[in-house]
Amino acid sequence: MAKNTVSRDEEGMLRSKTELTIRLLQYLKPYKLKAFIVIILLLFVMVCGIINPYLLKIAIDSYIGDSNFKGLMFIGALLLTLNILSMIASKIRIVMMSAITNNILVNIRHELYTHIQKLSFSFFDNRPVGKILARVMGDVNALQNLFNQSIQTLIPELMSLVCVSIMMLFLNFKLALAAIAILPFLAVAMFFIETQSRKRWEVYRKKRSNLNAYNHEDFSGIKVVQAFANEENTLSKFKVMVSELVNSFVAAVKLNDFFWPLVELSWGVGIVVVFYAGYLLVRSNDVTIGTLIAFSMYIGMFWRPIMNLSTFYNTLITNFSAADRIFDIMEIEPDIVSAEGSNKMPKIKGAVEFKDVTFAYEEGSAVLKDVNFKVSPGETVALVGGTGAGKTTIVSLLSRFYDPTSGEVLVDGKNIKNVELESYRSQMGIMLQDTFLFSTTIKENIRYGKLDATDEEVIAAAKAVNAHEFIMKMEKGYDTEVNERGSRLSLGQRQLISFARALLANPRILILDEATSNIDTQTEKLVQKGIEKLLFGRTSFVIAHRLSTIRDCDKIMVVGDGNIKECGTHDELIAMRGVYYNLYNAQYKFLNEGA
Structure with missing residues (x-):
């Protein structure tokens, strides 16, 4: 995989709307009972709203004309009771839905975070940290409205639309047909807008991810920026990225803004058509005044869910790109996992063997080639060689951060690919040159x-x-x-x-990767006894250049050209007058040969 940079747009898969919706709704399963209660409450509120116009029709056509005061009082009391209960149900529904949505977002974030922690080093090697953070935080947050509206909008509004349509057909079939005549034109227009809108939101999220990655990198290296007085240059790059973000957002919003005017225009045309048809029907005595008034109220109730559904559809388009980006990460399989049926690693004694190990970070450029060596339990081994020789690669393979391209890494005679990863790494100790403190x-x-x-x-x-x-x-x-x-x-x-x-x-096996390179001479003298205690009784691999660390090791291996060129104690390698001898003289020329 090509390494991504802060300014390079990430590649991702564009999934179908159906696939994304089904996958996202899977997160509702643990809350299906609460979601069912929310839907019941929504249906109750919806039914109360639908009954209101019909009760008003009864009051006008049956009770006002007959001056039936008692009937009017009953209808009024019924309307008041239903609307109060509707308000209470609506309040409960909002509280429950907020709890469900927040829990779902927490679960998605936990799942994503846990999955990322399991991914191999190759995943992190190829992505700026800021772009990973953008998915864990920003993209997950973007799903909040999606989950809120999936329950609060999609299901109830669809049902409301169906129920209102039934009521309209029940009241007058001809007026109902006039009301829905404009819908096919609206559907076609929305489809064309959606096709382009989702692509634009995808671009926006990529630009936001780039900016997030740049900020993380810039602030992490702020000391370097200030040390070289490079603030103006970084500000210039920041402005370019912000400009790209703003432009991509404006382009996406411009297209999205067509949704509302389109629906409102359709609503207005639909009302004109219905009232014209109603006028003709009233003149021909095919409908009563009460029916027309009730129908006019239902027209608003018919278009309101269409408006809300278009908003939900808009939200889907806006946030599908966030869901795509989350699932892109979730679908990456870690390269390094415990083999199926693997057993836990017993307590490590410390015997290490590399058997015909070849490894390449990228195909065609091997860093190690047929490396073979054995280390006995409790030995301290130094790895020396030039930059890029493969020293860190050897200890990375031993730590099983990567698997060999070919060959085997054995610990106590067991291929480390065949033991449970956590039980193995829990017995490893790794200290790097760049010490990380929390x-x-x-x-x-x-x-x-x-x-x-x-x-x-x-x-x-x-x-x-x-x-x-x-x-x-x-x-x-x-x-x-x-x-x-x-x-x-x-x-x-x-x-x-x-x-x-x-x-x-x-740890049973200890790795010191240039762990003393940042210690001054005075501090190094202080820590030598500590290092001796740290190394005592455990197999240790030391990557270092200082004589004080290397010369006392049980074995020194000189790494070069992807292989072990020399191996022996300090004195043995000096006597060989080979690569180590030359390296020794180059670094410590102030010492004589017998030092």
Whole structure:
């Protein structure tokens, strides 16, 4: 898949209206009882509204002419009672519908968020974070009106339209035909508008996603922006994206705005036709005055659901693109999953083997080619080599962030593709060069390695990696809040906290991917004992360039040209005078060969 950028429109599937409607209505299933009650209440309100004109007809034709005061009082009391009950039912219905809609949105957002968490690294490699956030937040929110109106508009208004049509046919067949004569023309016009409108809303949501991604990227890198005094350039790009968003929105709204005038024009023409037909029928004594008055009220009740249904149809078109974007994500299958019937990984002893492993991020450009090596339990292995040699790829395969294109990765003799993913990764510990801290307390950041750890365990882990001293100098000690990504701490302090987090997790296999590269010399001396404790008793893979980390490892593997070029201890590789020897001299030329 081609990598998406902040300015590139996302590709997506355009599903049929029927498919999207059916899939969205599936989310109503857990609330079908409440939805049924809402529909009953809606029907009651609708029936009350439909009965009103008919009761008025009876009052005019039967009671006013006969001066039947008692009958008029009864009709008036009945109308008052029905309308009060209708108001109460309407209030209950609104409250219940709001609860149903909000719960559905929460469920969709949870489902989408859970699904995204299961997706493989390839998914995140190919999308800016801002575009993912746009789907989780903005696109899900866009469905609120859709669900509200699907129950409150679609079902009751359709039923209301049917019931009013029946009443109109019952009152006078000729007037009823005159009332619906304009509908075929309206349907054809709305179809042509809808065809283009949905495409325009799709473009709008793509432009909004681009802007969201650009803002996220720009604010995440605000220090770089300000350091290079690049505010004007970023503002210029921002204005271009906002302009594209505004233009796409205006284009979509312009077309959508034809819906209402079209329906209102049809309504007006329909009323003219009905009154002209009514005038002719009254003159020929085919209808009574009461029937014509009642029919005139039903005309409004006939066109009102058509107006509301057109609004619902408009909402569908506006938000179908949001539903498409959500389902685009939901239909992506993770590349890395637990194999069917896989068993849990037993407690790892730490034997690791790569057997004929080949891997390519993109077809045709292998990063690793037929890599073979074995590591015994408890060994500390250093991976060294130039940028892009494949060091991080090796540990990514070991962590099963990716699967080999061919070959096997074995841990304790088991192919890691055939064990339950969570049970395997829960025994791994990974520390990266770019240490990530959450915007919470130092204590909670350390506890992330073991969520049920006590305060005493957290402090013990911090002491073990020599982080306790600087933490206690903070204004609130372990309860000190760190900014997002730990920006208020130095790089070295963040690394020390990440060491404590890893130690608390007590992983069976530990990976340090250039984890000490951001630590100054003084801090590095402080953390060496902590690293020794971190590595003790567990299989460890270390990607680093500093002598203090590499030279004491049990085994050093030099990675280059997609393979393991050299393997041995520090002294053995120095004696070989090969690639490692040259790398060693280049980096540490101030030391003599026997250092």
